[in-house]
Amino acid sequence: MxxxxxxxxxxxxxxxxxxxxxxxxxxxxxxxxxxGKIVHHKQYLTPDNINDPEITLSFNNLELLCQDCHNKEHHAIYGVIADGLMFDDSGDLVRREIE
Structure with missing residues (x-):
């Protein structure tokens, strides 16, 4: 976040x-x-819109996603950062543990 x-x-x-x-x-x-796990804002929150309830609290701007689909959403926007990295449950970029 x-x-x-x-x-x-x-x-x-x-x-x-x-x-x-x-x-x-x-x-x-x-x-x-x-x-589902994450209620995702389709229009990403920014410092300019964080106080706009039409962006932050409107069902029209929300989407319920599982962790995998949320990760794919962010990878699609930002591209794959590097091999061995992933998003954790909080949406933070972390190094993937190799099993």
Whole structure:
């Protein structure tokens, strides 16, 4: 999560919105129908729009994704950063552990 968004993601408004959207989508990823995990903002949050509820809290700008689809979304936007890297459950880039 970006530093400018940390405060927003701790708000009661976001927590209620996230919970409601999760239930609205029956807990399933909108792309693959696996169990959803992340309520994703289709229009990414920026310092300029973080206070706009039409962007931050509108169901029209949300999508429930599983971790894999969320990772693919960010890889599609930013490209593959490097072999051996992945996004963790918080969306942070980390080194992939080799099994």
């Amino acid at each position: 970006k530093p400018f968004a940390k405060k927003f993601y701790k708000t009661t408004a976001w927590k209620k919105c996230r919970s409601s959207y999760f239930a609205y989508r029956h807990g399933l990823c909108e792309r693959c129908s696996e169990p």
